[in-house]
Amino acid sequence: MILDAAVILFKCDRTRKTYGVTVEKQADGDWKRAWAFPISEQAAHEEGYDYTRANGTLDELAGYPGCPYCGTHAFVRCSCGKFGCYHGEKTYTCLWCGKTGQVDMRDRFDFSGGAK
Ligand SMILES: [Zn+2]
Numbered sequence: 579m580i581l582d583a584a585v586i587l588f589k590c591d592r593t594r595k596t597y598g599v600t601v602e603k604q605a606d607g608d609w610k611r612a613w614a615f616p617i618s619e620q621a622a623h624e625e626g627y628d629y630t631r632a633n634g635t636l637d638e639l640a641g642y643p644g645c646p647y648c649g650t651h652a653f654v655r656c657s658c659g660k661f662g663c664y665h666g667e668k669t670y671t672c673l674w675c676g677k678t679g680q681v682d683m684r685d686r687f688d689f690s691g692g693a694k
């Protein structure tokens with residue numbers, strides 16, 4: 579049973595392309611990734627996709643396919659609130675806001691600090 583669903587936009591750091599990730603609200607209130615599909619930023623904007631409602635671990639559900647471009651299942655959440663593919667880099671540059679910083683592995687790949 580799907581309680582609620584939203585689409586979060588991710589950017590692929592390998593291809594610099596945008597994709598949408600469908601996230602579903604679980605019975606315990608957590609949000610998890612269910613599906614990923616290619617979409618342009620323009621189209622996502624026109625669809626009115628928001629990425630503010632979904633909060634939680636964003637763990638993947640069974641069958642989550644990974645990034646449609648590079649196939650990774652790992653992601654970084656920048657302190658600007660946006661998401662991108664992750665491939666194990668120690669420092670990461672956010673394709674949304676341009677900020678570069680250290681990836682904090684203890685905090686579910688959250689990405690904070692660092693200068694532009
Ligand atoms: Zn990717």
Ligand SMILES: [Zn+2]
Nearest residue numbers: 656658672675
């Ligand atoms: Zn950012």
